[in-house]
Amino acid sequence: MPNIGSYDERIKDFDWSISEKELGYKDGDVINIGWYCSDRICQMGKADKLALLWENATGREKNYTFNDVRLASNTIGSFLRGLGINDGDRVCLFLDKIPELYLGFLGILKIGAVAQPLFSAFGDESLYVRLANAETTAIITQRKHVAKVRKIRDQMPYLKHIIVVDYDGRKPLREREIAFSLEEQTPVEDLEIFPTKAESTSVLHYTSGTTGQPKGVQHVHYSLISQYLTAKWVLDLRDDDIYWCTADPGWVTGTSYGIIAPWSLGITQCVQDAGFSAEAWYRFIQKRKVTVWYSAPTAIRSLMKAGEEIVKKFDLSCLRHLASVGEPLNAEAVIWSERVFGHAFLDTYWQTETGSIMLTNFPGMKIKPGSMGKAFPGVEATVLDPKTYEPLTEPGQVGLIGFKPGWPAMMRGYWNNEATYKGKFHNGWYLSGDRSSIDREGYFWFTGRDDDVINTGGHLVSPFEVESALLEHEAVAESAVVAKPDEVNMEVVKAFVALKPGFEANADLELKIMNFIRKKLSPLAMPQEIEYVNSLPKTRSGKIMRRVLHAKEWNEEVGDLSTLEDDE
Numbered sequence: 001m002p003n004i005g006s007y008d009e010r011i012k013d014f015d016w017s018i019s020e021k022e023l024g025y026k027d028g029d030v031i032n033i034g035w036y037c038s039d040r041i042c043q044m045g046k047a048d049k050l051a052l053l054w055e056n057a058t059g060r061e062k063n064y065t066f067n068d069v070r071l072a073s074n075t076i077g078s079f080l081r082g083l084g085i086n087d088g089d090r091v092c093l094f095l096d097k098i099p100e101l102y103l104g105f106l107g108i109l110k111i112g113a114v115a116q117p118l119f120s121a122f123g124d125e126s127l128y129v130r131l132a133n134a135e136t137t138a139i140i141t142q143r144k145h146v147a148k149v150r151k152i153r154d155q156m157p158y159l160k161h162i163i164v165v166d167y168d169g170r171k172p173l174r175e176r177e178i179a180f181s182l183e184e185q186t187p188v189e190d191l192e193i194f195p196t197k198a199e200s201t202s203v204l205h206y207t208s209g210t211t212g213q214p215k216g217v218q219h220v221h222y223s224l225i226s227q228y229l230t231a232k233w234v235l236d237l238r239d240d241d242i243y244w245c246t247a248d249p250g251w252v253t254g255t256s257y258g259i260i261a262p263w264s265l266g267i268t269q270c271v272q273d274a275g276f277s278a279e280a281w282y283r284f285i286q287k288r289k290v291t292v293w294y295s296a297p298t299a300i301r302s303l304m305k306a307g308e309e310i311v312k313k314f315d316l317s318c319l320r321h322l323a324s325v326g327e328p329l330n331a332e333a334v335i336w337s338e339r340v341f342g343h344a345f346l347d348t349y350w351q352t353e354t355g356s357i358m359l360t361n362f363p364g365m366k367i368k369p370g371s372m373g374k375a376f377p378g379v380e381a382t383v384l385d386p387k388t389y390e391p392l393t394e395p396g397q398v399g400l401i402g403f404k405p406g407w408p409a410m411m412r413g414y415w416n417n418e419a420t421y422k423g424k425f426h427n428g429w430y431l432s433g434d435r436s437s438i439d440r441e442g443y444f445w446f447t448g449r450d451d452d453v454i455n456t457g458g459h460l461v462s463p464f465e466v467e468s469a470l471l472e473h474e475a476v477a478e479s480a481v482v483a484k485p486d487e488v489n490m491e492v493v494k495a496f497v498a499l500k501p502g503f504e505a506n507a508d509l510e511l512k513i514m515n516f517i518r519k520k521l522s523p524l525a526m527p528q529e530i531e532y533v534n535s536l537p538k539t540r541s542g543k544i545m546r547r548v549l550h551a552k553e554w555n556e557e558v559g560d561l562s563t564l565e566d567d568e
């Protein structure tokens with residue numbers, strides 16, 4: 001019997017107080033995620049239970065019990081407090097998937113500061129815009145990433161501390177840099193936990209939109225109420241599970257379900273700080289005896305591509321429950337996983353903004369391959385008419401996904417961007433920016449995004465950010481960036497580029513421009529193809545019509561260009 005029991009029974013008189021009660025929280029109490037994920041679990045008698053089984057590509061391994069997690073997060077929290085970091089200050093985690101990322105996250109929350117995790121493959125420009133927007137006080141990083149911080153720190157007077165967790169003493173530290181070694185520090189037994197309340201800011205995750213700079217999605221400690229219960233009922237986590245969330249905590253899946261949810265449930269999780277390979281992943285599952293696996297469609301498609309033969313080399317009978325998030329999970333991937341692993345990957349749908357799972361296939365529920373499933377209890381979901389923002393009533397009609405505000409993990413704002421935040425609400429609904437239909441039985445079927453944002457392998461990339469970065473290249477006069485279809489990543493970045501006079505359109509320049517973007521932004525944002533053009537399609541007012549180029553890439557009808565102009 002799955003944790004959720006029966007979905008139909010659960011939705012009848014659902015109330016989030018179910019989760020509050022299990023967590024021993026009452027309205028008005030102190031609620032601190034850092035404490036809930038470590039101290040509380042120890043108090044419940046699980047101090048010696050393994051919390052984190054960590055390894056990297058070179059075979060290094062480290063294990064932490066919940067008591068170790070409690071002490072390490074105390075130690076980091078105390079160190080930060082000693083530097084003068086206060087509650088509400090933003091502290092960026094710019095780390096590979098090393099233990100300090102997971103432990104530091106809790107340490108930051110314990111002192112009431114705001115955790116700002118950023119993907120460590122970001123280049124200096126991507127890093128800069130996010131730190132500048134948040135006016136981040138401190139950044140916790142590793143030697144290998146310090147050069148990127150050095151490049152931009154003179155533009156950031158508010159950035160007071162650059163904390164290096166693996167300093168080896170070889171080269172002198174520079175201005176504002178300070179070494180911190182978790183292993184050499186005396187463990188802090190008692191840390192005064194900052195008394196954060198439900199509405200205290202906890203985490204700031206950056207997400208990309210079509211226009212403008214990335215937005216800082218502001219979450220609060222009360223998000224725990226959603227994250228805890230969704231993990232229990234959707235991921236079906238149980239006391240003896242070994243859980244593997246493949247997401248990087250630089251993105252919301254990696255924090256909501258890669259730190260907060262499993263540890264608040266006292267679950268053992270494992271982490272592999274290594275790149276993707278089908279063989280390495282299967283070996284990891286076999287070795288760690290993974291029971292619950294939360295991953296992403298692109299990874300699953302890559303595994304499909306690697307073939308079934310390789311699966312047979314490993315004993316994966318430990319697997320009990322599989323789920324996926326981030327992009328459309330095609331029906332073939334669901335059917336394939338059912339056949340090959342004996343368990344279908346269950347699709348879940350949510351966003352950085354929603355903070356927790358919103359639509360999902362539940363264990364025990366009838367699966368319709370290709371569908372995102374149904375709304376989580378307590379989540380009121382619908383599809384809206386794009387013009388009137390009234391719910392569509394006919395099954396199968398495609399509209400905009402809308403959620404009634406009120407679930408605990410909903411973002412509380414975009415950092416310093418009230419106008420964009422307000423623009424997400426219409427007629428009392430929060431609009432996710434995606435389109436879907438709902439069938440007769442209440443299952444949601446994703447049809448696409450309602451904007452130009454590119455979802456490449458589950459990561460959102462803003463065409464605007466890539467276009468702006470391209471313009472900084474000496475050869476580029478103008479550019480337009482769109483998604484192009486890709487077998488594994490679903491979408492990849494493609495750039496149309498018009499060159500300045502004197503530059504020759506050739507393959508060598510294409511590589512140079514690609515590399516330029518990779519370094520400045522990230523490998524995700526790097527165009528996989530550059531098409532040279534003489535000019536770009538524009539509206540009369542001079543705006544680039546990305547949708548014309550997009551339609552061409554996807555072999556779709558361009559549609560009525562006059563309305564297109566109005567839209568832009």
Ligand code: WT7
Nearest residue numbers: 325326327328329348349350351352434446460
């Ligand atoms: C966007 C959110 C929180 C998960 C990590 C991504 C797309 C997400 C699905 C799904 C189709 C999906 C949507 C959404 N998306 N899950 N199951 N099926 N599309 O978080 O970076 O904020 O991206 O990812 O377009 O709006 P994110």
